[in-house]
Amino acid sequence: MTGFLNDKAVERLRSVGALPEFSGTRYVLMDFLARGGMGTVYAAQDKTLNRRVAIKVLDSSDHCNALEERLLREARVLAQLEHPGIVPVHDAGTLADGRVFYVMKFVEGSRVDQFLNNVSSLFERLRLFLRICETVSFAHSRGILHRDLKPSNVMVGAFGEVLVMDWGLAKILQPDSAGRFEETLGSSEPLCTGVTGDSETQITSATEDGVILGTPGFMSPEQAQGKSSSLDARTDIFSLGKLLEAILKQAKSTTAVRVPRALRAICQKAAAESLSGRYASVSELAEDISRYLDGMPVSAYRENLWERAQRFYTRYQAAILLITAYLLMRAIVVFFGRH
């Protein structure tokens, strides 16, 4: 008890006090959605256009110029990345209470790991993973690294659309041909100390080369060492490898199907410890997955004769069965015709 208020009431007052102040804007706060890399995401109503939107607001407790700048940069990065797999940004600004925010499309759907609980087909899972690859590959083509790819940052919409979320840790590698993204994140990215994002994402203490940004279990070794200056597309490829591993592990636990060796090899190559051991680009990784789906050999795995025969049979199963049936029947006809 605190005076005449009980603990519950104090807790409620505290949570209401932490809510962002939207007065003076065209948005009406509706609901809490999630905690992102740097802030909290709320559902809100856009009064002017009369539609539901999602608003990411910087946490007041983590308030500092570097984080404000980072949130705005995330909004700018998202605004430049026009792709069906990336949530469009509608607006950005500062609230009356001084907190920076940006407004994006409200996505109805579920996290990829939750969505996949109802998907038993390995092929469906791999097709979904390919769509994640497409989005990341697009971002790479625009000179952007995501740096925090993990199941909780991928959403599947109500109509099956796959969206890569939370670009808060994105790194801009170079300006594109159109001259966009002139700002770059240097090796020593300015940050408030002790900042944490969602429950998994970590932004921790500075090293000689920079800061450690990412999620343990999904971040590459070079990310974990804080070598932010040496990061390239292969950093995201490592995370994609770990993401694929998680997707396959989940498939194994829900369907009790053994993950094929070729797929395990693809995961291992994508998430190799050394940079040189990984796929050079996301499209290379996606191509290997596509080849697996088409019943073709993958570059990551050298199969033996028996495995090759098995794959050949799986690929041409219908034709092999039809030809066998034909030959068998012809043999029977010839045999009975002679006797």
Next chain:
Amino acid sequence: MNKIVLGLLLGAVLGAIDGGTAWFTPAVRPAIVGIIFGSTFKGLIAGVAAGIFARKVNSVPLGILFGLFVGFVLAFVVAYLQHGYYFEIILPGSIVGGLVGWATQRYGAPSTATAPAR
């Protein structure tokens, strides 16, 4: 190569081979040339039908079923006209239809819409 041409060629080739297997039945050996021609023509029709179906429906199982059905109908007509050899004609004829149905689903370029010339 589009699906109809693929079906036509494959149906003709498989039909000819299928007709050629009649050589193993001594009783019909004297009529082998006619059988090969007839079987080739039958395969050709089944192939074109399977190719047209493949352009409209994109499903391997349905393609095989359609091919089996067309092959069955054509082979039945031939066997009926022959007044015999139902088993020897219908079963292989149906399977050849199924094979062509499978191939037209898996291979061959889908139809491409071309803009009208101005």
